[in-house]
Amino acid sequence: MRGAADRATRRVRRLRRESWGFAVGSALFFVGVLPAYSSWAGPVWTNATFFAGSIFFTMAGLIQLLLSGRRAPDTRMNRADRTDWWAAAIQFAGTLLFNASTGAALVAAIIEPDRVGAGWRPDAWGSIAFLVSSALAVVATKDRGELWDRDARTWHGTGLNMLGSIAFGVSAVAAFVRPATGDLVSAAMANFGTAIGAACFFVAALLARRTIEEPPRRA
Incomplete structure (x- = not known):
């Protein structure tokens, strides 16, 4: 009887738990830079949109960190799991940095909305953290067969996240304020x-x- 029940179990693919937060957060960041929306x-609600997006990123990053090996790395962990944990930890730190920068931009918008301009753009430290995290994720993906959760890293996901981190890095450079003029290097590129x-x-x-297993549906 037990064997028959096991054979009837369905294996289905579901969105990962952290993906919900990353998807919502990314959507809010994308909407926030649209000229029509801003x-x-x-300025206040535009920066509030970025701040909300960063909160979703942080919640998702925390979930991913807690699911990546489920403990701090030690000598008992293989290299793939250890690298995966550090990728998630540094990514989580990057989301906290974005919390700080988006929060500061929101406060500035509330106090002096006329001086905020187009709003928040990726800061250097958060972007660096994302780049380092993405590089470590590439290393973990090379040995994904050794990960405790093979679905945690895939080449298409790792590649897209690396491209996204590079794009955020370019935006951070373009958002640098020239001391002499107070203007951005390139607002459009940012x-x-x-x-x-x-x-x-x-x-x-x-x-x-x-991949999860679901019991068979009853007729």
Whole structure:
């Protein structure tokens, strides 16, 4: 009887738990840089959109960290799991940095909305953390067969997240404020990099799946 029940169990692919947060967060970042949205919403709500997106990123990053080996790395862990844990930990730190920068931008928008301009753009430290995390994820993906959860890393997800991190890095450079003039290096490139990065993160989140077993449906 037990064997028959096991054979009747269905194996299905479902969106990973952390993917929901990454997908919503990415969508909010993408919407936030759209000129039509920022013009309609105004500086306060535009920056509130970025801040909300960063909160979803942080929640998703925490879930991913807790699921990546489920403990801090030690000598008992293989290299793949250890690298995967560090990739998730550094990514989580990056999301906290984005919490700080988006929160500061929101406060500035509330206090002096006329001086905020187009709103928040990726900061350097958060972007560096994402780049380092993405590089470690590439290393973990090379040995994904040794991961405790093979679905945690896939080449399409790792590649898209790397592209997204690079795009956020380009945006951070373009958002550098020139001391002499107070202008950005390139506002258009900063917005474009943020949009491309958010789109890459969004698609990667939707492609991240996990295999679960479901009991057979009763007639």
